[in-house]
Amino acid sequence: MSTTSPRVLYWSRTDLRTHDSPALHAALSLQPPPARATRGARAVLPRLFEEWRITHLVFEKDTDSYAAERDKEIVELAKEAGVEVVVETGRTLWDPEEVVKAHGGKPTMSLSAFMKATKTLSDPSEPLPVPDSLPDPGELTLSFENEKPSDDYDLNEVHRCSHPDESYVGIRGPKDDFSVPTLEELGIPEPSVTTPHRGGESIALKNLADLLENKEYIATFQKPQTPPTAFEPASTTLLSPHLHFGSLSVRKFLYDVQRATEAYSGPKKASQPPTNLPGQLYFRDMYFAAQHAIGPAFAGTVGNPTTRYIPWHLPSSIPPSPTTPYTIDSPTAHAWFLRWAWGITGFPFVDALMRQLRQEGWIHHLGRHMVACFLTRGGAYVDWERGAEVFAELLLDHEPACNAGNWMWLSCTAFFAQYYRCYSPVAFGKKWDKSGDFVRRYVPELAAFPDKYIYEPHLAPEETQKKAGCVVKPLEEGILPDLGVAHAPPPPPGGDLLPLKSQHLGEKYYPSPMFDFAERRDFCIARMKEAYKAGLHGDDPRVLDGKARDELFGGLDDPDSNGDETGGGQEKDGSTLKRKRTSGSNAQGNLSGWLKKGRKD
DNA sequence: CGCCAGTTGGCCGG
């Protein structure tokens, strides 16, 4: 091999994007990684540069904060090794950096502003053709090995049947040919895979091609009119996981859709942004650009100038703390949060959506609206960051910018402000699915209930409940502590939570509603109004030092002071929202435990 | 400052 011909290392990455969590960064500041990395990209790449006499390193630009920080280090290491670095943008239609520049350095907070900014930029480039062949890399000797992972940081522990140490496959992979290991080779047995959705480029391209066959569907797509209750098939493209993992190019998606739309000659009018399919891709880009303008603070409230401060229940600790990620100001609200996360709220539509999310890793956009509104401004009044953490763990398409951005939208803390428009778990479900097929599919214990009661089974007469084979009664004590953390990966550790079974007689039951929805909605809207009046944002000094809550919002109603049914431990907490130094989820195993297990590169 | 548009609410009356 000649020393003058280039030796190019293409670094293909799939990051664990949960690493953008502020709590993780707090954890790392307490326990910094060793100055000289012993494993991961920081350790392996410099050695490969040397051993393979690399002249160029090529990778795709990533603007998420975890990746951006790491990539900065890698670029430094490459420079030291005399390796030239080539970085290309490919994850989004436009480079977030350029969009922000075109928008005067400000975050893009509305789609119209985003579209105006991108008008001044050149169109996204056409997707590139698939290469006919790849150069032969020659013999790839390897005189070193990645240090084996310790089990301190194993996100997948609950899924594994062997110690990560045993299943670790090394840099060359299990077949010694640098190929990607299978799940089995990683020590994860197939039955733990509960989702019907499958990854990979072949599947992504086939799914896109199938959708493009129906030109009318593509050309007239109107997002707000697509039912969130459709399943097999879903009413939207379900291509989001492929965009996330890179198994589908967002530029190919855009240009193929545009071509199919031009080719459509039917009677209907083509839809326009923001509701058409390109509009959906613009929203995605808009969140990436907004995130880029704000930086790591985009993942939460503290330090985020564009997001409103609201004195939610279960607020993130200030400063971020790995051992106490959030404060349990109200045990009742904590019980609501756990019940939401595991799909046992007693509101069938919410529960069906949360169970679909946990089992399959994807729910429709309007389903996400329903459950996000319900957890935050339209029901439980819980911090949107708690919801975002659960989504981050359960979504196949988890994308930090889109997740945080949409949670801010739904909680009316940024992007959207009409907090008096509130989703009802009964009315919104009925609007799309009168007979409740979606609920019957994902909450099968209710399958035999008559249509009339499918969204409110607790209103069914006892006789009807018995006939349907499932009684409705308050959630029994003692279930919540067994659930683990709310964002634990599926399936529940210890097996079958659902359907709930009465501890006494072992009979199947469905829980009655965890609160009076109308009462909670009115409560939330009133509180949102107050918080809007106070007008604090995430960068306010009173938010940064953690005093805003007590100083401005003390002496407010607390769910623990009335007799709401929770199914969790009821604990009188006084009438003020005092910050209690209870650990975020100590009783259930906590975020720090999860983080300790989650670190890998 | 005032105006207007903003993907996707619920409810009641016709």
Next chain:
DNA sequence: CCGGCCAACTGGCG
């Protein structure tokens, strides 16, 4: 199935 009301928010722009 549609339209108006509810009570009223923001960002972006002139």
